Amino acid sequence: MISGADSRLISMIFDSINSAIILVNEGGLISSANRRAIEMFSADDRDLVGLPFKALFMPEDRDILAENVINITRRDGEFETEAMLLKRDSGFFMGLVSTSMLETGEGKAVVVIVHDITKLKGLERLLSKSERMIFLGHMLDDISHQIRNPILTIGGFARRLAKIDMPKRDYVQVILEECMRLELLLSTLTEFIRLAKPDPRPIPVGSVIDELASIVKEAALENGLKHNVSMQEGLNGTEEILVDVAAFKKAVIAGLLNACESYYEKCRSDGSGVVDLEVRPSDQPPWTLMFVISDQGDGIRPSIMPHVFDPFFTTKTGHIGMGLTFAKRIQEEQGGHIEIHSEFGKGSSLYLYLLSERRRAVRTQLL
Known part of the structure; x- marks a missing residue:
C-alpha cells in the first residue's frame, strides 16, 4: 500500500520532471498527465484527462499513426517516433x-513521454545547410x-609562342585542348550549382x-x-514511385555513361558488351523500388571505390x-538513395533507390 505521503511525493516527482508524461488507459483515453504535459499542450489543469x-x-x-503508437507499444512493449502534435x-x-x-x-496503461524537439529540428536544418556550405x-x-x-x-605555351617567329601547330593544339577542358x-560546375532541386x-x-x-x-x-530494359517478375508497372523524371534522367544518364565506358574497346567493336537497366523491389527500406544499371566491364578497383561519388574524381583522361x-x-534531394557495387575485372552495378511514399509505414498502414 502506498501511503498518502508517498502518493504526494510520487505526484511531486511526476510534476517536477521536465518532460510531458501521459498515461493512456486500455480504452485509449488519457488517465493522467503531469504539469509539463499540461504546459506543453497548452491545456487547462484537467483538460487532458479523459x-x-x-x-x-x-x-x-x-x-x-496514433493507433499504431498504442498498438505497437502493446505488442512490443515500447515504441518511439516523431510526430507533429496539436496543442489544445x-x-x-x-x-x-x-x-x-x-x-x-x-x-x-501506456506511458507516453513527449519532448518538444521543434528547436532541435531547426538546428538540424541549420546543420544540414552548414554541411552543404562545407561541401561547396x-x-x-x-x-x-x-x-x-x-x-x-x-600561359607557358603562350609565352613560348611569343618568342618565336613561326607558329607551332602542336603548341597551338595544346592551347586549344586546355581551353576546351x-x-x-566551368560549364559543368555552373550546371551543378544551378541544378534545380x-x-x-x-x-x-x-x-x-x-x-x-x-x-x-x-x-x-x-x-x-x-542493351536490356526490364522489370523483375512480380512488378506490373502500375506501382507508383516518387520521382522527378527530368532530374532522374540525368542521374540515369550518368550511370549509363559509366557503364558504357567500363568496357574494353574490343567489346564495343564486336558488340559483345551489354548494358542492363532493371527495376526491382528494393532490398533496403524505406525505399520501395530500385533501378539497377549493370555492366560486365572492367569493374572498379577497391582502392578507388570510396571516391566514386567525389566531385572531380575520375580515372579517365579528358x-x-x-x-x-x-x-x-x-x-x-528527391528522397532517394544511390549505391555502387563492383567486382574488379567483372563489372559494376549502380543502384538508384526511390520511395513510393514520403511517409513511413507507421503513418500509412495499421501495424
Whole structure:
C-alpha cells in the first residue's frame, strides 16, 4: 500500500520532471498527465484527462499513426517516433514520442513521454545547410586546383609562342585542348550549382521505364553495345514511385555513361558488351523500388571505390569526374538513395533507390 505521503511525493516527482508524461488507459483515453504535459499542450489543469490520446495528433495522423503508437507499444512493449502534435489552443509542435507499458491496479496503461524537439529540428536544418556550405567550400578548393593546371599550361605555351617567329601547330593544339577542358569544367560546375532541386511526384513505374528506355538504347548504340530494359517478375508497372523524371534522367544518364565506358574497346567493336537497366523491389527500406544499371566491364578497383561519388574524381583522361556526383545529389534531394557495387575485372552495378511514399509505414498502414 502506498501511503498518502508517498502518493504526494510520487505526484511531486511526476510534476517536477521536465518532460510531458501521459498515461493512456486500455480504452485509449488519457488517465493522467503531469504539469509539463499540461504546459506543453497548452491545456487547462484537467483538460487532458479523459481526452482520447489520438486527439493530441494532427487530424491526418489520428486514424493510423496514433493507433499504431498504442498498438505497437502493446505488442512490443515500447515504441518511439516523431510526430507533429496539436496543442489544445490549436497551436502545434514537433514532438519526440517515446512509449512503454505499465502495469497498474486498473490494468495495463501506456506511458507516453513527449519532448518538444521543434528547436532541435531547426538546428538540424541549420546543420544540414552548414554541411552543404562545407561541401561547396571543398568543391571550390578542388575547382581552384583544376583550373590552375590548365592556366599554367596555357600561359607557358603562350609565352613560348611569343618568342618565336613561326607558329607551332602542336603548341597551338595544346592551347586549344586546355581551353576546351577549362570551358567544360566551368560549364559543368555552373550546371551543378544551378541544378534545380528535384520536385518528386507519384508516377507509375511503367511510365518512368518508358521514359528511360530510349535513353538506354541510345547510349548503348553510341558505344557499340547491346542493351536490356526490364522489370523483375512480380512488378506490373502500375506501382507508383516518387520521382522527378527530368532530374532522374540525368542521374540515369550518368550511370549509363559509366557503364558504357567500363568496357574494353574490343567489346564495343564486336558488340559483345551489354548494358542492363532493371527495376526491382528494393532490398533496403524505406525505399520501395530500385533501378539497377549493370555492366560486365572492367569493374572498379577497391582502392578507388570510396571516391566514386567525389566531385572531380575520375580515372579517365579528358573527363571532369562529375557524373556520379550529379547522380548522388539528385537522388538525395528527391528522397532517394544511390549505391555502387563492383567486382574488379567483372563489372559494376549502380543502384538508384526511390520511395513510393514520403511517409513511413507507421503513418500509412495499421501495424
